[in-house]
Amino acid sequence: MIRFRNYIGGKFVDAAEGRTLEVVEPAAGSAYATAADSGPADVEAAVKAASLAFPAWAATHVQERSRLIERLANLIEDRLEDLARAESIDTGKPISLARRVDIPRAAANFRYFAGAVLHTRSDLHEGQAGFNWTLRRPRGVAGLISPWNLPLYLLTWKIAPALATGNTVVAKPSEVTPATAALLCELAAEAGLPPGVLNIVHGLGDRAGAALVNHPDVPTISFTGSTGVGRWIAEHAGTRLKRVSLELGGKNPFVVFADSDVDAAIATACRAAFTNQGQICLCGSRMIVERSVYDRFVEGLIDGAKALKIGDPLDDATDFGSLVSRPHHAKVAQAVEQAKALGGEVLVGGGPPADLPERCREGWFYAPTVIAGLAPDCAVEQEEIFGPVVSVRAFDGEEEALRLANATPYGLASVLFTGDLNRARRVSEQIRAGIVWVNCWMLRDLRTPFGGAGQSGVGREGGEEALKFFTEPKNVCIGP
Numbered sequence: 001m002i003r004f005r006n007y008i009g010g011k012f013v014d015a016a017e018g019r020t021l022e023v024v025e026p027a028a029g030s031a032y033a034t035a036a037d038s039g040p041a042d043v044e045a046a047v048k049a050a051s052l053a054f055p056a057w058a059a060t061h062v063q064e065r066s067r068l069i070e071r072l073a074n075l076i077e078d079r080l081e082d083l084a085r086a087e088s089i090d091t092g093k094p095i096s097l098a099r100r101v102d103i104p105r106a107a108a109n110f111r112y113f114a115g116a117v118l119h120t121r122s123d124l125h126e127g128q129a130g131f132n133w134t135l136r137r138p139r140g141v142a143g144l145i146s147p148w149n150l151p152l153y154l155l156t157w158k159i160a161p162a163l164a165t166g167n168t169v170v171a172k173p174s175e176v177t178p179a180t181a182a183l184l185c186e187l188a189a190e191a192g193l194p195p196g197v198l199n200i201v202h203g204l205g206d207r208a209g210a211a212l213v214n215h216p217d218v219p220t221i222s223f224t225g226s227t228g229v230g231r232w233i234a235e236h237a238g239t240r241l242k243r244v245s246l247e248l249g250g251k252n253p254f255v256v257f258a259d260s261d262v263d264a265a266i267a268t269a270c271r272a273a274f275t276n277q278g279q280i281c282l283c284g285s286r287m288i289v290e291r292s293v294y295d296r297f298v299e300g301l302i303d304g305a306k307a308l309k310i311g312d313p314l315d316d317a318t319d320f321g322s323l324v325s326r327p328h329h330a331k332v333a334q335a336v337e338q339a340k341a342l343g344g345e346v347l348v349g350g351g352p353p354a355d356l357p358e359r360c361r362e363g364w365f366y367a368p369t370v371i372a373g374l375a376p377d378c379a380v381e382q383e384e385i386f387g388p389v390v391s392v393r394a395f396d397g398e399e400e401a402l403r404l405a406n407a408t409p410y411g412l413a414s415v416l417f418t419g420d421l422n423r424a425r426r427v428s429e430q431i432r433a434g435i436v437w438v439n440c441w442m443l444r445d446l447r448t449p450f451g452g453a454g455q456s457g458v459g460r461e462g463g464e465e466a467l468k469f470f471t472e473p474k475n476v477c478i479g480p
């Protein structure tokens, strides 16, 4: 069986206590590997290695850091097929999606920050009180914690800016999906990253993750995951006065006005609802549609859900794979049962798909599901499901659309389909969300600020926001 070991100080090592966790291929429903089940001693060793490596890495010329990181981007591209296969096996996502999105984006994260860090500049303030400039220095060891839905994509979104700005890293990927993080360590060594600059510790959130959050020598914590865990991290990191970035859950509205290109809205809604089996924090989960085009839209969405080719994630032709795990499958199924109990009508899906290939009969598949008739304030409409389950409802007028869009405590992403530029501007100003996509979904320019409002998070990643997050500003003032 494959073993995913920790990577500490440039060496692959087992957890100090020798404990391991089973790693399951969700599409087959069976274990295929083990991962280190790390505890405080492993985190201690990783933080020590990262602390030792920090002074030299921080002092390395930025062009050299950039060169090594760029090399890592190239190596990820060279190994695209291996990484995509590993990601597909680990998560149940279609391999075509991993090839097209997850792995190229991981390379792009490194390439972008390798370039961005070469183009930073210092602020200069003169004329009012002395002559001031701002130095920005790396903060030390960064603790990075990521979820299972886009494993390499989200882990590298944190690792790249942390390393580019001269921090060293201890990262804890999700225990559900350790494979590509393990492969990344091999590539980091091949790229020539000095030992201790990047350390990966596998294991459970409440052991390895909590030890990292609480470690006194890790002043920076960047977390992507659920709102509940984010709250726990905020509390514990807060009392230790750490700098924290929290990218959390969402319950994203997808608003369609009758003046839009409704066919384009339907095609985009199918992607926004069901890509990666709906397990993307940016997925649209509440379809809010102007009444005059509601029936047409819902019919199109149902047809789109039925047209998806559900099957073995390793088959090139598959559009829609399995959910990530048995507990997550149970959570999604339970949410749909709850929706029915609350008066929701399942228009399509609502259970396991038929006709799965032999290899996938024990896998954790759940069909694309559309539900109508839920009250906007019911529990199912207020809580994130994070699966291929969306609700549909009609609205009359812009005011009601906005009220419904903003009717949850979350505020991550939103989508707006309209042909009216003034309306796009008006509504996007009033939607509570970190991102408003107008007539599109999931278009990402890595220079833009990324993050959520309300219960969807604290802080922003991406572009300059990330470069600032991972550095400490220092004002130097020269007197007259």
Ligand code: NAD
Pocket (backbone or CB within 6 Å): 145, 146, 147, 148, 149, 154, 172, 173, 174, 175, 203, 204, 205, 206, 208, 209, 210, 211, 213, 224, 225, 226, 227, 229, 230, 232, 233, 247, 248, 249, 250, 280, 281, 384, 386, 412, 452, 456, 457
């Ligand atoms: P999760 O919160 O259960 O786990 C995320 C990570 O945190 C894992 O590595 C886990 O081991 C770790 N963890 C758990 N408890 C911890 C603790 N006490 N201390 C430190 N680390 C701990 O989330 P998940 O189920 O892996 O991922 C799904 C969630 O992630 C969804 O809510 C989704 O919306 C969210 N998400 C958000 C974004 C975003 O950018 N806002 C992106 C992707 C996923």
